Amino acid sequence: MDKKKNGIIDKIPNWGWLMISLATALVLWYVLSITPKTARCFPFIPKVIEALKTVVEREILWADIKSSMISVLLGFAFGFCTSVPVAFLMAWYRPVQHIVEPWIQFIRNIPPLAYVPLVVIGAGVGRVPQVIVIWLATFLTMTITIYQGVRNVDSTLIKAARVLGAKDKDLFVKVIFPATTPFILTAVRLGASVALTTLIAAESTGAFAGLGMRIRSFNNSYEVEPMLLYIILIGIIGISIEKIIKFLEKKLTGWQETRQV
Amino acid sequence: MAEDRKVKVKIDHVEKIYDGRQGKMIALNGVDLDIYENEFICVVGPSGCGKSTLLNIIAGLLEPTTGAVYVDGKKVEGTGTERGVVFQQYALFPWLTVKKNVMFGLKLKGMSDAEAEPIAMKYIKMVQLEDFVDAYPKELSGGMKQRVAIARAYAVQPEVLLMDEPFGALDAQTRTQLQAELIQTWQEERKTCFFITHDVDEAVILATKVIVMSARPGRIKRIIDINLPYPRTQEMKMTKEFMDLKNEVWGEVYQEYLEIRK
Numbered sequence: 382m383d384k385k386k387n388g389i390i391d392k393i394p395n396w397g398w399l400m401i402s403l404a405t406a407l408v409l410w411y412v413l414s415i416t417p418k419t420a421r422c423f424p425f426i427p428k429v430i431e432a433l434k435t436v437v438e439r440e441i442l443w444a445d446i447k448s449s450m451i452s453v454l455l456g457f458a459f460g461f462c463t464s465v466p467v468a469f470l471m472a473w474y475r476p477v478q479h480i481v482e483p484w485i486q487f488i489r490n491i492p493p494l495a496y497v498p499l500v501v502i503g504a505g506v507g508r509v510p511q512v513i514v515i516w517l518a519t520f521l522t523m524t525i526t527i528y529q530g531v532r533n534v535d536s537t538l539i540k541a542a543r544v545l546g547a548k549d550k551d552l553f554v555k556v557i558f559p560a561t562t563p564f565i566l567t568a569v570r571l572g573a574s575v576a577l578t579t580l581i582a583a584e585s586t587g588a589f590a591g592l593g594m595r596i597r598s599f600n601n602s603y604e605v606e607p608m609l610l611y612i613i614l615i616g617i618i619g620i621s622i623e624k625i626i627k628f629l630e631k632k633l634t635g636w637q638e639t640r641q642v
Numbered sequence: 643m644a645e646d647r648k649v650k651v652k653i654d655h656v657e658k659i660y661d662g663r664q665g666k667m668i669a670l671n672g673v674d675l676d677i678y679e680n681e682f683i684c685v686v687g688p689s690g691c692g693k694s695t696l697l698n699i700i701a702g703l704l705e706p707t708t709g710a711v712y713v714d715g716k717k718v719e720g721t722g723t724e725r726g727v728v729f730q731q732y733a734l735f736p737w738l739t740v741k742k743n744v745m746f747g748l749k750l751k752g753m754s755d756a757e758a759e760p761i762a763m764k765y766i767k768m769v770q771l772e773d774f775v776d777a778y779p780k781e782l783s784g785g786m787k788q789r790v791a792i793a794r795a796y797a798v799q800p801e802v803l804l805m806d807e808p809f810g811a812l813d814a815q816t817r818t819q820l821q822a823e824l825i826q827t828w829q830e831e832r833k834t835c836f837f838i839t840h841d842v843d844e845a846v847i848l849a850t851k852v853i854v855m856s857a858r859p860g861r862i863k864r865i866i867d868i869n870l871p872y873p874r875t876q877e878m879k880m881t882k883e884f885m886d887l888k889n890e891v892w893g894e895v896y897q898e899y900l901e902i903r904k
């Protein structure tokens with residue numbers, strides 16, 4: 382795969398590349414912040430830090446993070462707990478799959494923002510509609526991923542277990558469950574990412590706090606600096622969650638032949 | 643002479659009809675066979691003649707359409723640990739280490755780790771993988787994987803060992819080596835074996851009896867006794883007796899290939 386060793390490029394360690402990448406972004410950011418056309422939407426670091434101080438003083442930062450995380454966690458938890466049984470039912474009973482799968486695919490392709498007003502009409506404003514929207518979005522994504530995992534369990538492994546004396550219960554606990562683990566973890570990773578990207582839509586349901594809700598309110602008051610700060614924050618939260626899950630994946634499914642992306 | 647030995651597996655007029663998308667397909671058309679205790683049966687025959695189907699029926703993984711299989715006079719219904727199986731695709735549990743794979747069946751019998759471990763180690767030694775007890779299957783070569791699968795099958799101490807082209811995916815050298823190891827083990831324990839292969843050489847060097855099957859519909863065409871002496875060695879493949887038997891088996895199989903091409 383590697384072509385040929387070309388000296389300097391290969392000698393730079395990973396953390397070195399990270400630094401270079403960071404520096405590049407900072408330069409680009411700075412250039413954007415002084416270019417007249419983009420200066421207004423890309424205030425540079427000192428202004429963003431200033432904004433950080435303000436939102437901490439106004440005591441909204443922690444409240445927003447907390448509120449958003451509660452919605453994300455609740456929605457994700459409901460999504461996970463419902464997608465696992467539905468995925469297994471789909472994989473085991475053909476009729477369930479035939480009836481349910483087309484609709485999952487259909488709804489999955491609708492941007493959550495589109496059906497948020499419906500949820501608000503049904504569930505009112507506040508925490509409930511936020512959780513419902515995130516629940517729905519994560520449920521759809523995770524169900525499809527886990528379902529595919531259960532379908533992909535190698536039938537010779539099941540045969541091998543049966544000839545070694547496995548009963549139905551053993552098959553589930555000792556074969557199907559571990560064989561599906563990589564897909565469940567992938568589903569968790571995709572679900573977490575969907576939960577976060579859906580957050581903004583979810584918080585447009587008349588939330589009282591939250592990162593997404595605050596970005597909208599900053600928008601209304603033309604406060605660009607804190608807005609950019611919040612956007613960056615959402616990115617940091619997202620990548621941290623992904624890193625944690627990737628770490629878990631590595632720990633739990635290191636036995637895999639080829640690692641999927 | 644064979645008649646006073648004990649029939650270990652009785653295949654009693656087994657018929658298997660698959661109800662596939664292209665209509666009914668007769669995979670086995672009334673197969674009768676007595677497998678005696680301590681026999682090493684090798685089954686050869688053209689692709690699609692129903693060898694795997696027959697093995698799966700003996701294993702209890704498939705039900706015959708009519709007829710039945712008896713082990714020690716007891717009708718086979720479902721799988722049982724007195725019948726061990728080695729698959730061509732190894733079928734190791736990728737999330738378990740070599741040792742845990744071999745312990746899998748023992749744990750299902752209700753053994754504790756402390757009880758199962760020494761037994762697993764014994765069979766891991768038998769297949770010479772002591773240095774890989776804690777390796778995962780992905781870290782093993784094909785030959786090593788199949789050794790683990792053999793150890794795993796042996797560990798639960800089945801009375802009959804069913805093997806479906808276990809060496810089919812291996813290179814010639816590894817294959818020869820595993821054959822030698824299998825002969826060695828069989829000479830020690832004389833476990834009843836039912837072994838499917840495409841390789842006539844392999845069939846003759848391993849078997850006490852070669853079964854040639856014919857296709858469309860699948861049935862037993864001929865049974866050839868292999869009276870080569872023990873201990874069997876690779877050098878034996880140069881002897882006239884071996885060559886003659888091989889030609890005899892090959893002749894039968896070749897006829898079948900011609901039949902199919904018609």
Ligand SMILES: Nc1ncnc2c1ncn2[C@@H]1O[C@H](COP(=O)(O)OP(=O)(O)OP(=O)(O)O)[C@@H](O)[C@H]1O
Binds near residue numbers: 690692695
């Ligand atoms: N699940 C199934 N449904 C329908 N037909 C099947 C099924 N399994 C096997 N068959 C058919 O039954 C016949 C016997 O198959 P089987 O796998 O037993 O052959 P085989 O002798 O083991 O072949 P090979 O040497 O290629 O492994 C084949 O014609 C195959 O197409």
Ligand SMILES: [Mg+2]
Binds near residue numbers: 693694695806
């Ligand atoms: Mg086969």
